[in-house]
Amino acid sequence: xxxxxxxxLEFQRGSRAAFEELFARYRKPLYGxxxxxxxxxxxxxxxxxxxxxxxxxxxxxxxxxxxxxxxxYGIALKLVAAERxxxxxxxxxxxxxxELKTDGTxxxxxxxxxxxxxxxxPEREILxxxxxxxxxxxxxxxxLRIPVNTVRSRLFRSRLALKSYxxxxxxxxxxxxxxxxxPQPGRRGMP
Amino acid sequence: MSTNSHAIEPKELMAYLDGELPPDQAxxxxxxMELCPECQTLVADFRSVSQALMAWEVESPEIGIPxxxxxxxxxxxxxxEAPKVSSARLENRVVTSRWVWAGALAIVCVAVGLTLTxxxxxxxxxxxxxxxxxxxxxxxxxxANAEIAMARSAAPESISSDAKILVLGWHGxxxxxxxxxxxxxxxxxxxxLPFNSAEFWNPKVRGPQCFxxxxxxxxxxxxxxxxxxxxxxxxxxxxxxxxxxxxDNKELPVPEPGAMSYMMSRTGYLNDAVGHYAPHLMFYFPxxxxxxxxxxxxxxxxxxxxxxxxxxxxxxxxxxPVGKWSDGTAAPVI
Numbered sequence: 001x002x003x004x005x006x007x008x009l010e011f012q013r014g015s016r017a018a019f020e021e022l023f024a025r026y027r028k029p030l031y032g033x034x035x036x037x038x039x040x041x042x043x044x045x046x047x048x049x050x051x052x053x054x055x056x057x058x059x060x061x062x063x064x065x066x067x068x069x070x071x072x073y074g075i076a077l078k079l080v081a082a083e084r085x086x087x088x089x090x091x092x093x094x095x096x097x098x099e100l101k102t103d104g105t106x107x108x109x110x111x112x113x114x115x116x117x118x119x120x121x122p123e124r125e126i127l128x129x130x131x132x133x134x135x136x137x138x139x140x141x142x143x144l145r146i147p148v149n150t151v152r153s154r155l156f157r158s159r160l161a162l163k164s165y166x167x168x169x170x171x172x173x174x175x176x177x178x179x180x181x182x183p184q185p186g187r188r189g190m191p
Numbered sequence: 192m193s194t195n196s197h198a199i200e201p202k203e204l205m206a207y208l209d210g211e212l213p214p215d216q217a218x219x220x221x222x223x224m225e226l227c228p229e230c231q232t233l234v235a236d237f238r239s240v241s242q243a244l245m246a247w248e249v250e251s252p253e254i255g256i257p258x259x260x261x262x263x264x265x266x267x268x269x270x271x272e273a274p275k276v277s278s279a280r281l282e283n284r285v286v287t288s289r290w291v292w293a294g295a296l297a298i299v300c301v302a303v304g305l306t307l308t309x310x311x312x313x314x315x316x317x318x319x320x321x322x323x324x325x326x327x328x329x330x331x332x333x334x335a336n337a338e339i340a341m342a343r344s345a346a347p348e349s350i351s352s353d354a355k356i357l358v359l360g361w362h363g364x365x366x367x368x369x370x371x372x373x374x375x376x377x378x379x380x381x382x383x384l385p386f387n388s389a390e391f392w393n394p395k396v397r398g399p400q401c402f403x404x405x406x407x408x409x410x411x412x413x414x415x416x417x418x419x420x421x422x423x424x425x426x427x428x429x430x431x432x433x434x435x436x437x438x439d440n441k442e443l444p445v446p447e448p449g450a451m452s453y454m455m456s457r458t459g460y461l462n463d464a465v466g467h468y469a470p471h472l473m474f475y476f477p478x479x480x481x482x483x484x485x486x487x488x489x490x491x492x493x494x495x496x497x498x499x500x501x502x503x504x505x506x507x508x509x510x511x512p513v514g515k516w517s518d519g520t521a522a523p524v525i
Contacts, residue, residue: 016264020256028251035249044249049257056263108246130209131244137211152211156202162240 004068012059023052026072033073033133037080047079054079070139073129077143115165123158126151197230198223204230207458208237210467214397214460218337221344221458238520321463322381322392325421330394331380332359339367342376346401346453347517351376354401363419373404378459379414382421385502386431390462399456400473406450410475412443413504435503446475446506455517470522471512479507 004025010018030051034044054075055062062071116124125144129135137155141148199207199220206212207220224230256264333341338358343351355370357377364377379398384391402411416437420430437443455470473496481487481495486509496508516522 014268016268019264023256023260027254031251032249035251036247041252045252049259052260053263056260056267059267106246108243109248112244112247127244131241137206137209152202152206155209156205159205159237159240162243163236166240166243 005064008059008062008068008071009064012062019056022055022068026069027052029133030072030076033076034080036128036132038083043083047076047083050079051075066142067139069133070135070143073133073135074143111165111169115162115169118165119158119161123154123161126154127158127162130155197227199230201233204233205237208234210457212458214341214395214458215333215337217458218333218341218397222336222340225340322390322394325392326394328361328422332361333378333397335367338378341397341399341456341458342378342401343399344456344458344517345376345399346374346455347519350374350453351401351517355407359418361422363422364415373407374401375407375411376401377411377414380418381462382417383414383498384462385498386427387502391427393462395460396462397458397460399454399459401453403449403451403453405447406452406473406475409444409447409450410452410506413499413506416443431503438503438505443504445477450475453517455513455515457516457518457520457522469512470514470516471510474509474511476507476509478505481507481509484509 002021004022007015007018007022011022027048030048031044034047035041038044038047051072055072062068066074116128119127122144126140129140129143130137135143137148137151141151144151203212203216204220204224207217207224212220224234335358339356342356342358343354345351346354350372351374353370353372354374354376355366356368357364357375358367359365359378359380377400379396379400381388381390381393381396383398384396390396413434416434417430420433425433434443438445452473452475454473457467457470459467461468478501484493484495485491486493486495492511494510496510498508499506500508514522
């Protein structure tokens with residue numbers, strides 16, 4: 001299978017097929033990235049598209065010094081930050097935050113969302129980049145412009161905090177205990 | 192967890208699970224963990240957290256490329272007036288770049304041209320001069336227990352627990368543990384790479400591998416032979432000549448039918464470009480046309496390993512990534 005970086009270089013040289021392959025590989029992961037951070041499917045779709053548009057516009061500036069994966073999430077992080085700023089501005093003029101949609105959401109997913117909300121924002125971002133986007137410590141450090149050791153420390157703290165939430169929730173909700181500990185087939189997480 | 196009585200700190204244990212430790216430390220972590228119930232508990236905790244997080248899946252609507260993107264693409268290509276690259280040409284380029292990478296590709300299997308190598312920002316150094324000669328032998332050796340643990344980690348426990356284990360000593364590979372199932376597990380070093388690899392002498396390379404019985408008889412002898420020659424101080428040219436002669440006079444075997452190996456360790460370090468790489472299986476044949484396996488095509492998971500391929504061993508190896516590490520946990524998809 002062709003690497004992402006080789007595809008990106010081919011796209012730079014004019015291959016539409018290479019872009020289409022990158023789109024196929026990353027559309028769902030990027031949608032998941034935005035979906036988990038914005039709780040708004042429409043905006044998730046819009047920003048996924050924005051990410052690819054940014055890739056098209058800046059393709060000539062891409063240098064194979066970073067993994068394409070990291071490059072894409074770097075763009076996505078900037079878009080999320082801009083979206084949050086936009087929301088902050090609009091909320092001062094009377095708009096309210098999107099409601100956490102819970103209809104039909106399984107308990108174990110609600111727990112995960114609530115548990116993540118309890119973390120400090122920087123720790124939450126690191127944990128999510130590691131667990132959901134599968135970025136390495138050094139990639140996360142580069143993206144967030146913090147030392148690798150800080151990434152490791154915050155990741156450690158956030159995992160311990162989540163473990164603590166998991167245990168307390170499981171004690172009060174046996175059904176959650178049964179579902180929360182079950183691996184999800186076909187998904188990648190911490191081994 | 193108290194760290195006083197542990198060789199590995201909890202954060203390092205977490206880093207090990209994340210595949211973030213260098214191979215020697217990873218092997219140390221693995222061997223410590225096997226004997227430490229407290230660490231096993233911590234590891235189980237980390238895994239349960241991760242598994243719980245994985246419950247949050249985000250379903251993405253199935254759509255094609257949106258019209259806005261199509262328009263942007265059209266605009267870009269119109270501006271460039273670049274010739275469209277045909278899929279055949281793209282494929283050729285990919286294959287070519289794979290061959291370029293082959294030199295840098297470490298260990299045996301990691302064929303997978305993974306052109307990604309191009310990229311890593313940590314690899315700015317010129318690899319052609321990074322390892323110009325053999326380092327001191329100590330740098331290639333490991334503590335025996337750590338090497339045994341690393342060798343076993345190449346395959347699932349159901350295989351490796353009954354496998355014969357070899358470890359590298361001052362004079363070559365030695366049997367550390369006798370086996371019962373015909374499999375042989377070993378940690379290969381950098382000199383199993385192609386002779387023209389820039390990392391041929393990279394002392395950091397550790398390639399855990401478990402050969403099935405057919406490969407233990409017909410592929411493992413190459414590892415043994417190369418190692419003996421390296422430790423005897425032969426030059427690359429002398430080694431190549433000796434291997435050629437070995438095949439000519441049938442001292443070295445051709446791959447037996449069914450020869451394959453497991454490389455599913457999360458603790459290995461296959462080269463500077465790919466690090467731990469991804470878990471995979473290897474299949475060996477006498478020189479074979481890769482088209483017969485559909486290898487190296489744009490969308491196939493099969494890659495031809497350039498490790499041997501007549502340079503000089505008359506052997507073709509195919510690599511197929513698998514989705515799990517040997518401990519049964521999920522691995523990155525390559």
